[in-house]
Amino acid sequence: MRRSYSSQLVAAILVNSVYEMKNYPINLVNTVLSPLSFLVVIDFVSKGALIGQAIEGGLIMSMFQSGMSLQGDISHLKNDFKLQDMLVSSPASPAVYVIGMAASEIIYNLPALAILVILGGIYIHPGAFQAVELTAALGLMFLTSITIGFMFATLSSDIVQSFAWSRLLTTIFTAITPVYYPITYIPLPFRYLAYLSPTTYVAEIMQSVAGSLKLGEASVISDWLIIGGLAAVLLVVVSRNARWKEA
């Protein structure tokens, strides 16, 4: 029989986002509120001065959270429902499964992203070229986070452990690091620590594109190279080490 890859892709989206949102709408409320909550606090505390950074931060957090959610969701379906075992013994394609699951995370985050994009249009009002740059930076952020998420998912055998990692990484990489505020707010000896996080480079690019952070051309280029290189390396590492089935 002729098998449809698009059906396989849609199946992942239905299972991991559409049906979950439809049957448990509370998850949707949580997804929308988490990136917006920081935004509201930062806007109030800065009396509106950091609204641009807060929106960019919300977008980065949303993208990063997608990758971390992928980790939890794949672990959950694999370990608790044995779905992956059922799919291994079927004609389902591992690559399409992963792409579909990654796409489902974006779909799940669409409501939050839509609100943030509208707010971005109002407060940052980027031009067409800037919008492309911002989208590309967020795309690299998503690619980096889903590769990290997928790597953890293949190693994890326990859902409690998976969710703990997911929360820990999201906190470290989006709340503590300079994602919702400019890196210049961090005192210098500690500023270098922020560069251990991939989200810092994306935040610098986005803040620079939006004009809220003054960076030299060399710094911006190096940020693009680092985040692009990291995403590529992680993609190779994951594609070589991810486990679809046991050896």
Place this chain on the structure above:
Amino acid sequence: MDQLITEKLSKTYGGSSMALQDVSFSAPSSGILALIGRNGAGKTTLVRILATELAPTSGSASINGIDVVREDKRLRERIAIVPQEARTISWMTPKQSTLTYLMWRGFEYSEAKKRAEESLARLKLDKYADTLNRKLSGGTKRKALAAMVLASEADVIFLDEPTTGLDPISRRDFWEILRELAKDRFIFLTTHYLEEAEQLADTLAVLGGGRLVAVGTVSSIRGRIRYQYSINLPAGSPVPGVAQGEVTTGRSGEVQILTNEDEAFAISKKLSVAGSRFSIRPVSLDDIFFQLVGESTQGEQEAAAPGADGGWSA
């Protein structure tokens, strides 16, 4: 004829723990094959290897001429599995679960929807089709998992302990589903329940300590074991002398004599003449299992002894 064939199939975990050892057998790949064995006997390992989930350490296996290792992609077109501990996804309904499983197998949405509805109706699950899985009873959840594989085009279906934890009525309901599934497919079933295997299996395989202890029809295995008859005496009855056989006394004093046909005839004649109360019957699968697995365990102990030459296959 289509067959399931394994040749010296072995699996070692972590370099030392041997889950399967030289399992060799062939069986027709039609109807229901029930694989029985104690916990840790290697049932799940064997199923996972045959279902292409796990690579064997050595040996080979094929189903209907398709090698499970070298032609795994081709085989996956024809198989489906409900693994041990598989659960229905709580935030979905049986219809959504079946639909998406079929889409994952590559069916177009419209065809998947049609097949999902047919499968749920065939298993009398249509009234639960749109109920959230988390609201279903344990038995209905198991049926929903069966509906998923039944809806597929797979002609070989692996079910790893599908009735574990079900109450006796739900279990018997589930047997009907298995019989339904087996009408046009090969069902490879693992179970702890000997009664289930006896009721359902066209072919029976017994694993003990990672080795194949016996394979065949229930009656052929019954014919192969040492004692084919069981005589039961109530507590306090005088026990006749038994030349060939085993006598065991239960906790409340009832006596079971396992013996061969001639001896059973002789003993029952003596008991009748003495006016004793007793019953006589061919050994049940429980008795067969205990005889076979007991021998297998004894064999393992002998094999473990220095210089012993262990290992056997059907």
